[in-house]
Amino acid sequence: MIKFLHTRIRVSNPAASIAFYQKIGFELGEQKTSPQGNQLAFLHLPGNDHFLELTYSPDFKVEFPEDLMHTCVGVPDIIAYCDQLENDGIEIWPEQWREKFSAGERKMAFVTDPDGYEVEILQS
Template sequence: MKFLHTCLRVGNLDRSIDFYKNALGFEISRKKDFPEDKFTLCFLKLANSSYELELTYNYGVSSYEKGEAYGHIALSCQNFEKTYERLKNDGYKVTDLYKLSDNSDEFFFITDPDGYDIEIIKAK
């Protein structure tokens, strides 16, 4: 087995693509529209990874209930402090910096336009 992708359903595809590209550095790897089935798929990935984030836009659906089961996805970041300050200064919804009591790596969360949380962890 190999991880391939994670799917997030989004209410505004252009807004979500803009967020993942500009805030987190993702690039579009492929995009396909299915007009007969009324949805569009857009796959994004980071330059140093083959793992993809699939954004699914279903025509006419502007939001989704997240439920209690979704937690977050996580990314590591080399320029952690600089990235945190940039995201905060650019007006993205970010939490304070955290560190667990066991002296784990520092982290924070950023929330995408559809309310999905992404954990950003300081790379070792």
Template sequence: MRILHTMLRVGNLEKSLDFYCNILGMKLLRQKDYPDGKFTLAFVGYGDETSNTVIELTHNWDTTSYDIGTGYGHIALGVDDIYDTCEQIKSLGGKVTREPGAMKHGSTLIAFVEDPDGYKIELIQISSQAR
């Protein structure tokens, strides 16, 4: 078994695709409209679905926003240079909600960004590159 995808409901598919593809650098892997159900599914990720976990963005045509709730945590992405990544995200119009730094009660370098719907994405430094 393996994890295939995580699904997020989004209020504006175009804004979400711009964020995940143009700001976080994912690729749109596939997208399909379901007119009878009035929704669209778009799958984004860093590699092919056959060997990578991806994100399913679900856009219900008649819903423009969602209450994220208290149960959702975040999606985590590994990055080589967390400082550079945050600067790139900001320069592309992305929102960094926690600047890079050591995690509370630990030494792992982390940062947080937020997508157009308010979902949190944690960035974790995975290389030995540190400043």
């Protein structure tokens, strides 16, 4: 059986990206420098096999087309989770997400990491 193991994204500021992903629930694992000189940080969500690899390359400018790439996390209580993120200073979108959830719209929200990558939040 083939298993999906990890996703790598390039970041422009490893410390800022690690702090952001820790705020949304990831735990920092190993950090190391690759043979090519890239700084690598491996983050995971407790209870998940799949992990996120953050890669900083000093000579690489982080650019990607808008809305091309995102990650997604599932949470048992999206309202409590989004409230916690807002209390930690992370902006949730779409605006007025609480009102939309109360109106019966699908419980889906987003946050944006320091490089502009979107993280989708779904109630699961």
